[in-house]
Amino acid sequence: MDIIEEAMRARSRELCKMRRALSDQDPADFESIRVIEADLRENEELLGRLHNQKVFYRPRNQAYVSG
Numbered sequence: 001m002d003i004i005e006e007a008m009r010a011r012s013r014e015l016c017k018m019r020r021a022l023s024d025q026d027p028a029d030f031e032s033i034r035v036i037e038a039d040l041r042e043n044e045e046l047l048g049r050l051h052n053q054k055v056f057y058r059p060r061n062q063a064y065v066s067g
Contacts, residue, residue, distance in 0.1 A: 001050070008047050015040045 019036045022029040058064055 008043055012040060012043050
């Protein structure tokens with residue numbers, strides 16, 4: 001699971017770099033920007049759904065120490 005999440009975060013970083021390289025002022029870039037932002041949104045939503053499915057362990061018989 002960690003490998004999948006890390007790969008998705010790397011993809012998000014790559015998409016962010018691509019988005020920053022495009023200009024908001026150039027009409028030729030508008031469609032590319034829309035596609036990149038949709039891809040970013042979809043990636044972040046999937047990461048959120050993966051996070052929500054995790055079961056975090058907390059011992060019941062001992063004092064819990066975080067960290």
